[in-house]
Amino acid sequence: MTAHRGDFPADFAWGTATASYQIEGAPDVDGKGPSIWDTFTRVPGAIADGRTGDVADDHYRRFREDVAIMADLGVNSYRFSIAWSRIQADGTGPVNPAGIAFYRTLAEELLGRGITPYATLYHWDLPQALEDRGGWLERDTAERFGEYAGLVASELGDVVGDWITLNEPWCSSFLSYAGGIHAPGRTVGAHAARAAHHLLLGHGRAVPAIRAASPEAKVGITLNLYSMRAASDSAADRDAERRIDGLVNRFFLQPVLTGGYPQDVLADLGETEWFAEHATRDAADVATPIDFLGINYYSRHVVADPPIGAEVVGEPAGLTYPGSESVLFVDTGAPRTAMGWPIHPEGMVDVLEMAHAYRPDLPLYITENGSAYPDTVVDGEVEDEARRRYLEQHVMACSAALQQGLPLKGYFAWTLMDNFEWAWGYSRRFGLVHVDYSTQKRTLKRSGTWFRSFLTGSGDVR
Ligand code: FCB
Secondary structure, three states: OOEOHHHOOOOOEEEEEOOHHHHOOOOOOOOOOOEHHHHHOOOOOOOOOOOOOOOOOOHHHHHHHHHHHHHHHOOOEEEEEOOHHHHOOOOOOOOOHHHHHHHHHHHHHHHHOOOEEEEEEEOOOOEHHHHHOOHHHOHHHHHHHHHHHHHHHHHHOOOOOEEEEEEOHHHHHHHHHHOOOOOOOOOOHHHHHHHHHHHHHHHHHHHHHHHHHOOOOEEEEEEEOOEEEEOOOOHHHHHHHHHHHHHHHHHHHHHHHOOOOOHHHHHHHOOHHHHHHHOHHHHHHHOOOOOEEEEEOOOEEEEEOOOOOOOOOEEEOHHHOOOOOOOEEEOOOOOEOOOOOEOOOHHHHHHHHHHHHHOOOOOEEEEEOOOOOOOOOEOOEOOOHHHHHHHHHHHHHHHHHHHOOOOEEEEEEEOOEOOOOHHHOOOOOOOOEEEEOOOOEEEEOHHHHHHHHHHOOOOOEO
16 A cells, blocks of 8 residues: 555645754743753753753754755644743743744744744743742643733734644643653642643633634644553453543543543542532633644553453553553553554554544644654664654555545654653654754654655655
């Protein structure tokens, strides 16, 4: 089976995605304030290689070179994120003109190359000053986010038409406030669900604020969704599937797309009362109709809740999944990337179907999809055949989704270039472009040349 770009609609968005903290560097120039990642990367042991995003890809200074690389790839779209603390150093008050100027220049550079900017307003880098006041556990942070979103849209609405409020609120709540794995590295257990609610309320505030500032804007949110399977038909394994699907998928899809939180998940979390008292009144705001849903798809979870003593190989869900800590993520023997994430291209169709079932009229985008491998440059080339295959298989899954009639409007490869991979530091490479961090030299990998030949029509997907 082969796929050609010509098999996709002419207006299909083909892009790459990045995030501010992972690429920009320049953490304290031009009036930028510290974010929770500037702080967290300094906590001993928090980052696998002990490094920070202080330099990263030096994109803040090299963005023109990076846009030129994208133009050469042939993408028509680019998803980047805006660092809140470049716009408001402490998360409040008037905009910092230098911060706005950076993103305006970036957007203009993209438009000049025929590349449509998709701006994410929050890819995890909360101003530290807001974390000092309680971060996403506080309702006020949602109000601040709504204000920030409106300010940015009124400054940049003439050069950015497509907005994503939040990236993966599951990560910035459960992984960050329950698992302690991402900034701010807190472990408050099931109360992390309150952070999730405040993130979603912030989204609910941001959508009308963006539209008020820029009436033509298209606004969406990006969720990380997982294809989900029970390891067996046993009642316990099926319940494990219900729980984990509930925490990572339904807990975000339902409030945003139809309104209200899944009661079974609130019960698993022991948070029914708090939500009844504090979140029910926000249901309509959180569910403010959006123009599209972004989905980040990487993998499938196969889960089990085996009886004590049973021999099932897997990783316990642990602190990140409050109330469901003992569920096992089972090793089925499926091939994995260097992140240890099992590869299941067909699972991408599962998550598109999952979202589609909530709101059949809603346009969908894959706003991230990609793979990490330990690449090396040999004679100026990076032969990343495994990543090329991963990309090819997932592009074919997009084609299958379209053939099924799913309203898929675009695909963004994660990521343009190797970068700071959060808790993994620089030890995991996801780029289509290799970055030598000692020289900042960019080298297009084989996966990148493959994507270019697909996009420019000079090659087939084989
Ligand atoms: C996603 C994040 C992105 C990147 C990829 C590998 O969860 O949105 O920033 O780290 O994973």
